[in-house]
Amino acid sequence: MSDQIRTAIAAADGGDPLPELRRLRALHADLARAEAEQVRRARALGFSWVAIADALGVSRQAVHKKYGRR
Template sequence: MTTPTAIAEDDGGEPLAELHRLAGIRKEISRAEEGQVRRARNAGYSWQAIASALGVSKQAAHRKYGRQ
């Protein structure tokens, strides 16, 4: 897994290759976030607690993950 500092570093690589790399990281993070939200809900955490941890509103968290 890539470290946060490696995500932000610009090593002078080809811009399109870097964009592809970042898109892959974004997909990986999205899958991980979805899994953790599911785990939190299964463990009984409220949408408010999950939203707070994600830094979004309760409504935004529920809209993104509530119907899965």
């Protein structure tokens, strides 16, 4: 678990949750971009949709639907 996630969890116990929600939204966007880049790299290196889906813990159909037509 990253330090940013630990901080967000710890902050959930008090204070204004809106700044934490904004930080989590930014973190989510960064993770989504990183995931998309790694999927592109894996495909360029010849990995199958099945292998990529397994690494992400989703079905082949789900990963292909999300990234297959980009």
